[in-house]
Amino acid sequence: MKSLKAQHSILADAHEQIEIFEHGANHDDDYRIVPFQQKLEALNLYPLKPISLEVFQINVGKMCNQVCKHCHVDAGPDRKEIMTRETMQQCIDVIKNNPSFTTVDLTGGAPEMNPDFRWFVEEIKKANAAVKIIVRCNLTIIRANKKYYDLPEFYKLHNIEVVSSLPFYSAERTDNQRGDGVFEDSINALQMLNVVGYGVEGSGLILNLVYNPAGAFLPPSQQSLQQEFKTALKKDFGITFNELFAITNLPISRYLDYLLQTGNYEKYMEKLINAFNPVAAQNVMCRNTLSIGWDGFIYDCDFNQMLELKVNCNSKHISQFKYDSLHQRSIVVNQHCFGCTAGAGSSCGGTVAE
Amino acid sequence: MSNSYYKEEDLGKFGNIGEFQKPMADKFFAWYGEVFAEGTLTAREKSLIALAVSHAVQCPYCIDAYSNDAYEKGWSKAQMMEAVHVASAIKGGATLVHGVQMMNKVNEIGM
Numbered sequence: 001m002k003s004l005k006a007q008h009s010i011l012a013d014a015h016e017q018i019e020i021f022e023h024g025a026n027h028d029d030d031y032r033i034v035p036f037q038q039k040l041e042a043l044n045l046y047p048l049k050p051i052s053l054e055v056f057q058i059n060v061g062k063m064c065n066q067v068c069k070h071c072h073v074d075a076g077p078d079r080k081e082i083m084t085r086e087t088m089q090q091c092i093d094v095i096k097n098n099p100s101f102t103t104v105d106l107t108g109g110a111p112e113m114n115p116d117f118r119w120f121v122e123e124i125k126k127a128n129a130a131v132k133i134i135v136r137c138n139l140t141i142i143r144a145n146k147k148y149y150d151l152p153e154f155y156k157l158h159n160i161e162v163v164s165s166l167p168f169y170s171a172e173r174t175d176n177q178r179g180d181g182v183f184e185d186s187i188n189a190l191q192m193l194n195v196v197g198y199g200v201e202g203s204g205l206i207l208n209l210v211y212n213p214a215g216a217f218l219p220p221s222q223q224s225l226q227q228e229f230k231t232a233l234k235k236d237f238g239i240t241f242n243e244l245f246a247i248t249n250l251p252i253s254r255y256l257d258y259l260l261q262t263g264n265y266e267k268y269m270e271k272l273i274n275a276f277n278p279v280a281a282q283n284v285m286c287r288n289t290l291s292i293g294w295d296g297f298i299y300d301c302d303f304n305q306m307l308e309l310k311v312n313c314n315s316k317h318i319s320q321f322k323y324d325s326l327h328q329r330s331i332v333v334n335q336h337c338f339g340c341t342a343g344a345g346s347s348c349g350g351t352v353a354e
Numbered sequence: 355m356s357n358s359y360y361k362e363e364d365l366g367k368f369g370n371i372g373e374f375q376k377p378m379a380d381k382f383f384a385w386y387g388e389v390f391a392e393g394t395l396t397a398r399e400k401s402l403i404a405l406a407v408s409h410a411v412q413c414p415y416c417i418d419a420y421s422n423d424a425y426e427k428g429w430s431k432a433q434m435m436e437a438v439h440v441a442s443a444i445k446g447g448a449t450l451v452h453g454v455q456m457m458n459k460v461n462e463i464g465m
Binding site for chain 1 (some may be wrong): 366392396397398422425426428429430459
């Protein structure tokens with residue numbers, strides 16, 4: 001399977017995706033669904049403003065060893081866009097000079113595939129020893145090549161919090177979404193993480209898992225699901241972990257392609273809109289997060305990044321970082337934002353309105 | 355244009371039944387919500403029971419709703435089909451067990 005970009009799909013164009021949000025799959029001028037902006041206006045939340053700048057999320061590249069059907073990044077082995085050391089250094093300078101950022105969240109693609117990944121982690125630690133570093137690890141990368149086998153030890157050495165995707169505790173759903181054999185490799189990788197102490201009570205090494213639905217439906221209760229994952233993974237594979245984050249799929253890139261190909265797009269949007277939760281809207285992650293793209297541009301979140309919706313202020317690139325300007329900006333919203341406000345809400349840290 | 359007694363979009367209008375009789379609808383939905391909440395059975399287990407019963411009562415709205423709900427709650431395709439077989443077995447068995455009544459009657463009147 002190739003990325004949408006390698007397939008020369010029209011959906012590889014962010015503008016086309018936004019056109020679908022605004023005019024439907026058939027580009028119909030009469031297409032009407034309630035605008036997300038209108039929902040915020042009814043709550044006196046528009047324009048949506050940041051509360052703080054705490055989470056500095058960096059997408060170090062679109063290169064990945066997997067090609068998941070739901071990937072909003074359209075990542076894969078054929079994507080060569082990765083962050084340079086120069087841009088990484090600019091990020092490090094910002095982290096060093098802005099202590100309001102208490103968390104650095106590294107994502108991708110598979111962030112570990114960036115050849116400067118380990119250097120970057122070490123330099124972030126040197127710049128701010130107190131900052132929490134999260135790595136969004138797809139698990140299979142640990143098993144992909146011998147040069148990655150020691151990643152659990154590397155994470156441990158730098159006290160990195162590992163957040164790993166595991167769509168389900170059974171092979172059927174996991175492999176349907178992420179590719180054949182992914183479940184088995186993921187289980188092996190989780191066992192390797194457990195061996196060095198990750199997810200083991202009392203170790204202080206945090207291993208959180210991410211669930212996202214393998215299909216056109218919303219996540220169930222995060223709390224119930226966490227208990228099911230814990231019971232099943234312990235019983236079947238002896239695996240332990242800390243928390244489970246239930247994340248809603250946003251209709252972007254390959255997940256949007258899946259929705260359109262299967263005729264589920266309109267019904268899925270209807271589900272998201274019908275499940276709009278005002279409490280989740282108050283707590284959306286973009287209110288305390290900045291997202292940095294592989295080329296150094298700044299976005300409100302990783303989803304806006306993939307839609308090429310840059311921040312709405314005069315600090316659009318990491319090389320011209322202006323804290324006040326970013327803190328006072330209005331967050332860019334569109335119809336995909338319904339994905340973060342449905343039901344119990346959704347963020348990179350799971351639900352936001354239990 | 356297709357015409358049918360059952361319309362998919364009517365499922366989403368279920369909540370509107372209160373327009374004609376609100377107090378009873380309010381009681382029904384409050385009770386319904388409590389029935390499906392976590393209890394001595396989990397919400398997940400209740401969803402699978404509801405899926406089986408939906409098939410037994412052959413309600414298209416219920417099958418739509420609980421196919422979604424049970425799959426969302428993590429039941430596998432095979433588990434969901436086994437639940438439908440349970441409903442079918444009870445339905446089939448309920449018919450077949452009346453064969454005993456038939457036998458009783460025939461034995462009563464036959465020589």
